[in-house]
Amino acid sequence: MDDELKALFAAYDPMLEQRDFAAALEVRLDAMERHARTARWAGGIAATGVLSALALLSSTQLLTVFTQMNGFANELDDALLSSAGQWTLYGVTAIALFFGWRRIRVLLSL
Amino acid sequence: MGQLASVAESLLLALAANGDRGAFAELVQRRQPGVRRFMRQLCRDETLADDLAQQVFLRLWRGRARLAGVVSFGGYLRQVMVSVWVDETRTREPLHDTLEEEAVSTAARLPPPTGLAQDLEWALAQLPPRTRLCVVLCHSEGRSHSEIAALLDLPLGTVKSTVTRGSATLRTLLGAYLVESTAPPGGGKE
Numbered sequence: 454m455d456d457e458l459k460a461l462f463a464a465y466d467p468m469l470e471q472r473d474f475a476a477a478l479e480v481r482l483d484a485m486e487r488h489a490r491t492a493r494w495a496g497g498i499a500a501t502g503v504l505s506a507l508a509l510l511s512s513t514q515l516l517t518v519f520t521q522m523n524g525f526a527n528e529l530d531d532a533l534l535s536s537a538g539q540w541t542l543y544g545v546t547a548i549a550l551f552f553g554w555r556r557i558r559v560l561l562s563l
Numbered sequence: 564m565g566q567l568a569s570v571a572e573s574l575l576l577a578l579a580a581n582g583d584r585g586a587f588a589e590l591v592q593r594r595q596p597g598v599r600r601f602m603r604q605l606c607r608d609e610t611l612a613d614d615l616a617q618q619v620f621l622r623l624w625r626g627r628a629r630l631a632g633v634v635s636f637g638g639y640l641r642q643v644m645v646s647v648w649v650d651e652t653r654t655r656e657p658l659h660d661t662l663e664e665e666a667v668s669t670a671a672r673l674p675p676p677t678g679l680a681q682d683l684e685w686a687l688a689q690l691p692p693r694t695r696l697c698v699v700l701c702h703s704e705g706r707s708h709s710e711i712a713a714l715l716d717l718p719l720g721t722v723k724s725t726v727t728r729g730s731a732t733l734r735t736l737l738g739a740y741l742v743e744s745t746a747p748p749g750g751g752k753e
Contacts, residue, residue, distance in 0.1 A: 455702065457741045458730055462703040467603045467680050469596055478591060478617050482584070482624060 500557050508549030512542040572636055579624075580631035587627070591620050598644055604699045605648055605692075607684040618647045641704065645696070645714055652692045679740065686736040690729050697722055698729035 567575065567589040578586030598619050602612035622643050623630070633639045687695050693715075700706045700714065712722045734741060 455730060458702045458733060459705075461679070461683060461737060461740055462604075462699075465600070465604070465680055465683050465703070467600060467609075467684075469599050469603075471592070471595065474595055474599065474613055474616070475588070475591060477613070478620055479588075481617055481621060485621060485624070 497557050501553070504549060504553035504557070505546070508546045508553070509542075511549065512545035576630045576633060576636060580627050580629070582627065587624060590623075594640060595620070598640070601644055601699065601704065602648065604684065604687055604703055605695055606651075607688045615647055615651055619643050622647065641706075642714065645700075648696065649715075682737060682740070686733050689736060690732060694725050694729040694732075697725045698733065701726045702730070 567586060570586075570589070572590070572593070575586045575590050579590055595616060599612060599616040602615040602619075603609065606612050606615065619640070623640070630636075630639075687699065690698060696715070697711055700711045701708070706714070708722050708726065709719055711717075711726070712719045715722070717725075
């Protein structure tokens, strides 16, 4: 009995047009790839922003600790303190970005 | 793409897993008739069937990294096809059939014959979604009851009774074709 039904299904031929299907699929694949690329870039930019903010925050914190060290502020004049603080800020930011860049690259390659 | 026509499917899978769009296009070329046929039987609507078939291939491309480790691509593809269809039915109609629904379906009668393809699609559309899926997997895809049970995560007994009920309904609706041993009534072909 089931063989009859199987034969019916085997004879089923919906006459499919192959070219239109492949072309439409190509368009959708391209759109999907574009969307994924945009998402990767957005993720990378967001990660850079977060890492930069963290770097700035940590260097500011470090600077605060630096300037509050016992007796340190009294021994250096304002100009030197300002210069040292700035260089500390730049240094810590550069180090954070140097290490953070590897993470960003991983995110971009996802 | 023409030079890939003679390449073994396992190699195409490995290439596609590495992001080769040409190899993936060749896989699509080879497999799309089966996928579209499957979807067409399940949803009757040509446009929706093609949309669902494309979703199958989009899903394959998104998870292409997994293609390299696939032992049986046919089985993997079938899993994705079923998954896409189940997701579709979840948004449109419930997958849980009831005996009442079945009774209503059986009450339907075949309209004047228009050709095997249309009549078979019409008859399948009278079945509740889960029954339709089980019947197509069994009779069209040639899957055993136990394979269907594993694929749909259903008890074996449920699959057996669902296929039996669905087949009986199809036999009632497509009686004219079956009596004439799959020849369409009036000799008309699709």
